[in-house]
Amino acid sequence: MKKLSKILLFCLCVSFACTGLAFAADTIVIKGSTTVLPVAQASAEMYMKSHPDVNISISGGGSGNGIKALIDGTTDIGNASRFIKDKEVKLANEKGVYPVPHRVAIDAIVPIIHPENPVNALTIEQMSLIYQGKIKNWKEVGGKDKRIVVVSRDTSSGTYEVWAKKVLHKAKVTPRAQLQASNGAIVQVISKNSYAIGYIGLGYLNKSVKTIKVNEIEATVQTALSGTYPIARPLFMFTNGWPKGAVSDFINFVVGPQGQEIVKKEGFVPLY
Amino acid sequence: MSRKLKEIIIKNIFFLFALISIFILGLIVVFLFREGLPIFKVVSVKDFIFGNEWYPTYNPPDFGIWPLIVGSIIVTLFASVIAVPLGVLSAIYISEIAPPLMKEILKPVIELLAGLPSVVLGFFGMVVLAPWLQETFDLPTGLNIVNVSIILAIMAVPTISSISEDALYSVPREFKEASYALGATRFETIAKVIVPAALSGISTAVILGMARAIGETMVVLMVAGGAAAIPESIFDSVRPMPASIAAEMGEAPFRSNHYHALFATGMVLFFITLFFNLIADYISTKFKEVGSGTL
Numbered sequence: 001m002k003k004l005s006k007i008l009l010f011c012l013c014v015s016f017a018c019t020g021l022a023f024a025a026d027t028i029v030i031k032g033s034t035t036v037l038p039v040a041q042a043s044a045e046m047y048m049k050s051h052p053d054v055n056i057s058i059s060g061g062g063s064g065n066g067i068k069a070l071i072d073g074t075t076d077i078g079n080a081s082r083f084i085k086d087k088e089v090k091l092a093n094e095k096g097v098y099p100v101p102h103r104v105a106i107d108a109i110v111p112i113i114h115p116e117n118p119v120n121a122l123t124i125e126q127m128s129l130i131y132q133g134k135i136k137n138w139k140e141v142g143g144k145d146k147r148i149v150v151v152s153r154d155t156s157s158g159t160y161e162v163w164a165k166k167v168l169h170k171a172k173v174t175p176r177a178q179l180q181a182s183n184g185a186i187v188q189v190i191s192k193n194s195y196a197i198g199y200i201g202l203g204y205l206n207k208s209v210k211t212i213k214v215n216e217i218e219a220t221v222q223t224a225l226s227g228t229y230p231i232a233r234p235l236f237m238f239t240n241g242w243p244k245g246a247v248s249d250f251i252n253f254v255v256g257p258q259g260q261e262i263v264k265k266e267g268f269v270p271l272y
Numbered sequence: 273m274s275r276k277l278k279e280i281i282i283k284n285i286f287f288l289f290a291l292i293s294i295f296i297l298g299l300i301v302v303f304l305f306r307e308g309l310p311i312f313k314v315v316s317v318k319d320f321i322f323g324n325e326w327y328p329t330y331n332p333p334d335f336g337i338w339p340l341i342v343g344s345i346i347v348t349l350f351a352s353v354i355a356v357p358l359g360v361l362s363a364i365y366i367s368e369i370a371p372p373l374m375k376e377i378l379k380p381v382i383e384l385l386a387g388l389p390s391v392v393l394g395f396f397g398m399v400v401l402a403p404w405l406q407e408t409f410d411l412p413t414g415l416n417i418v419n420v421s422i423i424l425a426i427m428a429v430p431t432i433s434s435i436s437e438d439a440l441y442s443v444p445r446e447f448k449e450a451s452y453a454l455g456a457t458r459f460e461t462i463a464k465v466i467v468p469a470a471l472s473g474i475s476t477a478v479i480l481g482m483a484r485a486i487g488e489t490m491v492v493l494m495v496a497g498g499a500a501a502i503p504e505s506i507f508d509s510v511r512p513m514p515a516s517i518a519a520e521m522g523e524a525p526f527r528s529n530h531y532h533a534l535f536a537t538g539m540v541l542f543f544i545t546l547f548f549n550l551i552a553d554y555i556s557t558k559f560k561e562v563g564s565g566t567l
Contacts, residue, residue, distance in 0.1 A: 176499045
């Protein structure tokens with residue numbers, strides 16, 4: 001825990017820091033969360049345009065993989081849609097790696113249903129009961145007399161973790177819940193199934209599905225930013241120790257005005 | 273350089289390559305066990321395999337993969353029910369009945385089917401087959417056992433068909449001629465002489481096809497629905513083992529219990545496929561045709 005608080009201190013310092021020089025022909029490797037991926041990708045493209053001497057390679061693989069890659073030293077930046085776990089910090093320290101978190105955006109998670117489903121709003125409690133398998137029919141929450149098909153993310157995804165914490169309050173998801181491995185797959189399934197309910201990051205929302213108001217609050221950039229929308233989480237980029245050179249410059253770019261513009265464009269909520 | 277020396281060098285190079293591939297395979301197995309075994313410090317083998325609850329990220333976590341094993345076995349069985357008749361009968365048609373031109377067309381087409389990337393088939397199942405099943409049978413979900421079995425069957429047919437066809441093809445001409453000489457019809461010859469003679473090859477084909485289905489990842493991840501519960505009907509969603517591994521590995525914290533549990537699931541899968549291969553091997557040696565019927 002002592003190490004963790006040390007890292008938090010680092011994190012705090014980073015928000016005040018604003019230095020960094022790009023060195024010639026630098027390569028930045030970024031790995032991790034698929035939620036952070038679109039932001040990292042768009043930022044990297046724009047960054048490389050203005051810094052042709054810097055080469056950025058990006059891959060997904062999930063928050064766990066991003067942090068694992070950082071610990072293994074195979075990446076410069078590990079993206080994560082959750083905070084680093086104690087166990088991971090311990091493992092990192094054993095290898096002489098000191099992960100530093102940088103908050104880059106806020107992600108709001110939205111419950112979605114098929115456009116033909118007449119339900120417009122649900123409370124957190126109702127959704128919790130639906131996901132626990134205790135509410136089984138749409139008519140119990142004001143919809144048609146149809147079975148509810150619960151679609152969830154795999155229990156280790158960052159998106160799921162937020163959902164479990166903010167909606168389920170750590171209760172178990174019914175084992176009958178369907179599992180999909182990505183935000184895109186959930187949209188795909190929900191758009192084809194009028195029985196189903198699912199949840200995705202705000203950035204993956206499109207016209208093929210309908211959002212549900214949570215506690216009468218609609219998920220928008222404004223409500224997430226103001227903190228009134230209840231299901232939201234910060235997104236992180238982790239570096240090994242204090243970022244230097246091109247890595248530091250890139251992270252400053254992401255949290256800077258241009259980067260935050262991209263965050264907004266990708267459907268996430270910018271930090272300011 | 274003398275011819276003999278050349279011969280020795282070439283022999284050793286081949287030996288080295290063979291050794292390297294076996295060595296790499298061995299390393300992978302060692303890695304699988306090294307990463308998988310630590311989970312059994314946390315949960316007993318019995319609770320792991322027969323446990324009904326799979327909640328790896330909860331506190332306290334549950335590491336029971338029984339629903340996943342059941343899911344794998346059920347989809348493999350259903351896929352075989354569809355794929356075995358299709359594969360074997362098409363092999364019989366191609367090798368014994370089809371006119372030469374038809375054979376020239378059908379054989380490569382079926383083999384081409386084997387080359388279809390599984391992600392394409394999975395997408396087909398998800399976007400075309402699932403909504404169709406859902407509407408036709410008025411189901412809550414189209415991502416279910418029936419759907420995934422059909423797609424897996426499509427993947428297993430080429431394996432079963434081409435290996436069976438090889439087995440049928442190698443049944444000696446004399447067998448057929450003898451059968452016809454005794455006055456048997458074409459159907460009688462196929463059913464009572466050719467197929468029994470090729471049975472060991474056909475069985476091997478079936479088992480390898482099943483091994484292909486049980487190890488398939490992308491299709492089950494996309495189409496099986498992913499419910500980690502023992503299914504109650506053939507229209508329920510299931511989560512076969514490979515789907516669980518693929519979906520969760522990316523986000524499981526490195527060397528956590530969850531990570532080890534996923535590798536241990538991989539071990540179970542490894543033993544099941546190994547078992548299939550051993551059976552296939554046993555059948556093909558035990559019931560091997562000797563003499564002119566040798567495959």
